Amino acid sequence: xxxxxxxxxxxxxxxxxxxxxxxxxxxxxxxxxxxxxxxxxxxxxxxxxxxxxxxxxxxxxxxxxxxxxxxxxxxxxxxxxxxxxxxxxxxxxxxxxxxxxxxxxxxxxxxxxxxxxxxxxxxxxxxxxxxxxxxxxxxxxxxxxxxxxxxxxxxxxxxxxxxxxxxxxxxxxxxxxxxxxxxxxxxxxxxxxxxxxxxxxxxxxxxxxxxxxxxxxxxxxxxxxxxxxxxxxxxxxxxxxxxxxxxxxxxxxxxxxxxxxxxxxxxxxxxxxxxxxxxxxxxxxxxxxxxxxxxxxxxxxxxxxxxxxxxxxxxxxxxxxxxxxxxxxxxxxxxxxxxxxxxxxxxxxxxxxxxxxxxxxxxxxxxxxxxxxxxxxxxxxxxxxxxxxxxxxxxxxxxxxxxxxxxxxxxxxxxxxxxxxxxxxxxxxxxxxxxxxxxxxxxxxxxxxxxxxxxxxxxxxxxxxxxxxxxxxxxxxxxxxxxxxxxxxxxxxxxxxxxxxxxxxxxxxxxxxxxxxxxxxxxxxxxxxxxxxxxxxxxxxxxxxxxxxxxxxxxxxxxxxxxxxxxxxxxxxxxxxxxxxxxxxxxxxxxxxxxxx
Amino acid sequence: xxxxxxxxxxxxxxxxxxxxxxxxxxxxxxxxxxxxxxxxxxxxxxxxxxxxxxxxxxxxxxxxxxxxxxxxxxxxxxxxxxxxxxxxxxxxxxxxxxxxxxxxxxxxxxxxxxxxxxxxxxxxxxxxxxxxxxxxxxxxxxxxxxxxxxxxxxxxxxxxxxxxxxxxx
Numbered sequence: 145x146x147x148x149x150x151x152x153x154x155x156x157x158x159x160x161x162x163x164x165x166x167x168x169x170x171x172x173x174x175x176x177x178x179x180x181x182x183x184x185x186x187x188x189x190x191x192x193x194x195x196x197x198x199x200x201x202x203x204x205x206x207x208x209x210x211x212x213x214x215x216x217x218x219x220x221x222x223x224x225x226x227x228x229x230x231x232x233x234x235x236x237x238x239x240x241x242x243x244x245x246x247x248x249x250x251x252x253x254x255x256x257x258x259x260x261x262x263x264x265x266x267x268x269x270x271x272x273x274x275x276x277x278x279x280x281x282x283x284x285x286x287x288x289x290x291x292x293x294x295x296x297x298x299x300x301x302x303x304x305x306x307x308x309x310x311x312x313x314x315x316x317x318x319x320x321x322x323x324x325x326x327x328x329x330x331x332x333x334x335x336x337x338x339x340x341x342x343x344x345x346x347x348x349x350x351x352x353x354x355x356x357x358x359x360x361x362x363x364x365x366x367x368x369x370x371x372x373x374x375x376x377x378x379x380x381x382x383x384x385x386x387x388x389x390x391x392x393x394x395x396x397x398x399x400x401x402x403x404x405x406x407x408x409x410x411x412x413x414x415x416x417x418x419x420x421x422x423x424x425x426x427x428x429x430x431x432x433x434x435x436x437x438x439x440x441x442x443x444x445x446x447x448x449x450x451x452x453x454x455x456x457x458x459x460x461x462x463x464x465x466x467x468x469x470x471x472x473x474x475x476x477x478x479x480x481x482x483x484x485x486x487x488x489x490x491x492x493x494x495x496x497x498x499x500x501x502x503x504x505x506x507x508x509x510x511x512x513x514x515x516x517x518x519x520x521x522x523x524x525x526x527x528x529x530x531x532x533x534x535x536x537x538x539x540x541x542x543x544x545x546x547x548x549x550x551x552x553x554x555x556x557x558x559x560x561x562x563x564x565x566x567x568x569x570x571x572x573x574x575x576x577x578x579x580x581x582x583x584x585x586x587x588x589x590x591x592x593x594x595x596x597x598x599x600x601x602x603x604x605x606x607x608x609x610x611x612x613x614x615x616x617x618x619x620x621x622x623x624x625x626x627x628x629x630x631x632x633x634x635x636x637x638x639x640x641x642x643x644x645x646x647x648x649x650x651x652x653x654x655x656x657x658x659x660x661x662x663x664x665x666x667x668x669x670x671x672x673x674x675x676x677x678x679x680x681x682x683x684x685x686x687x688x689x690x691x692x693x694x695x696x697x698x699x700x701x702x703x704x705x706x707x708x709x710x711x712x713x714x715x716x717x718x719x720x721x722x723x724x725x726x727x728x729x730x731x732x733x734x735x736x737x738x739x740x741x
Numbered sequence: 742x743x744x745x746x747x748x749x750x751x752x753x754x755x756x757x758x759x760x761x762x763x764x765x766x767x768x769x770x771x772x773x774x775x776x777x778x779x780x781x782x783x784x785x786x787x788x789x790x791x792x793x794x795x796x797x798x799x800x801x802x803x804x805x806x807x808x809x810x811x812x813x814x815x816x817x818x819x820x821x822x823x824x825x826x827x828x829x830x831x832x833x834x835x836x837x838x839x840x841x842x843x844x845x846x847x848x849x850x851x852x853x854x855x856x857x858x859x860x861x862x863x864x865x866x867x868x869x870x871x872x873x874x875x876x877x878x879x880x881x882x883x884x885x886x887x888x889x890x891x892x893x894x895x896x897x898x899x900x901x902x903x904x905x906x907x908x909x910x
Contacts (some may be wrong), residue, residue: 280816460810
């Protein structure tokens, strides 16, 4: 940074300077995997005790673990990988963090500066490869730049719209002495994201909201990224207005799920009432969400009659896919503060009669009970996946619980049936949809919260994508619980094949699965299995009672689909409802819809 | 303007003159499927610390706004200025080699004179012209040279600046 005043102190090595910078940035744990190019850093780590290093089994898992750490604490997650394959293995995690706006700093080793470009052993063009995978990245070529870049990486990762930043560290830079300076307070030369909203836009928004007859608040992960105070203010503002509120997949926990104002998650697998409220509203307030395609459905039919207010810290998120009427650029915390103040100051009385009528309509939609399913109770009955999540939720209520997921049907059922009252308790790969995210993310959350209950709700296919991390759980005695909804299919692929491809289940059957109980035991964990409905509660209780890592293999109905569902290319008012809703028929999927993902 | 009408935009981007910055800008365009019709870059500060990129792009109004917002959030970007928002000057330079003899050669020289192209190299069978101007002027001149033995062109791309007192900083 420009404004560093204190005279530099020369450190014996770049590696020591890096560690000192990490400490100055309040880093207490890093997730990594050693290799030739980063040996100097591992040597420096060995000679200190303040920063704990968690040795993962694969670099992708290091990044997801750092994401889990970051999302459950609000801090920057830190990753350390070696050059070449270490860095390329980290790429999926970096893109995952980029899509979900998770603050990370990834340090990667690089071959010595004089060998760069020589196709040296374990050389990859890491900054080239990760340029579109990160918010920003750096290749440090001079020792004089090292510490400035380190501090800057943290600034860029955590401010504005958060994201992953990679710092590529050639081995000679880690060995040579390097000057150390404390981080300064001067603004960055070219990077100065706006956080305070324009008061005029706030007034316009409040004027619009006060006159609304059918309002809805649509809040996303940006509110969670803005910190617990922002989610508290979101709750305050929503209660002040009495408006219905829906959360995105990323935003679950930003508003208490048990509050009657909460109409559930919206989007492709959102509730009937949330999606119809979005479709029928006359004023929409979007805070910290990005009109993702999973939320909007067919764009030209998305909430066709509403005025839209969009508050986002990233100007590039505004008017990207949905044109809005009022654009507020700012941090969700600052925006919510300003909205509350302006709401109180504006003497216009909101239209309570219209709002009551709107709630009457929403209650009719709610009464449809779109998440209804039937669990047969006779002994020997197969477990419904929805029921498994509900029983898990009931058994964990009152405990400090963090939930991560993999990607697929189980992820959607977890989002629908597990209720989140607080932020930072729910971690799922929303934007990138990374199978294999949940186990390492749970690991990172457990490292950050050693005494909390951390559960990875998984599918039997996803869990195999980073199953090697069971070894990390054992090594560090991290009692993560892996709750597998095992339907022996890549369930979401199977569901799409059933609905869109004539039930031709091409390559979606989970053939040759391992015995998950024995697999757990071979990794020094506890393995449990529930085959029938009568086993479920006992297995959940046993799982929660053990202070060790557990894999609970829950056999569930293979044919169950996730409903409601807005098929690709359809609109919010064209939802498919589940088999419980007789006579409810959705739209045929169009050719255009078939081409969408 | 309708939502789907395409327009052209000339955008100036003031960036930190560091390695990889041009790759970031170009990667943004290729990664998000935006058009680059024309691009120039060169250092503009005395100490070489900042470079100015001039981009000519086209898209719907919504896409042009996206391009500007996406450019602006790149960390090494100081300023993004859409010159098409107001009156501005845009020039590029071309070096044009025309091969021929006799009447065609003479005609090429007459036309060059009319366009105020300078002859910067000549042999008995060739001229090399230097021509500066707006893109459409260069295009028009090249069109005229085509039947007269146009053999090779090297163009710099567009440099642009706002009219009057308005500056990028």
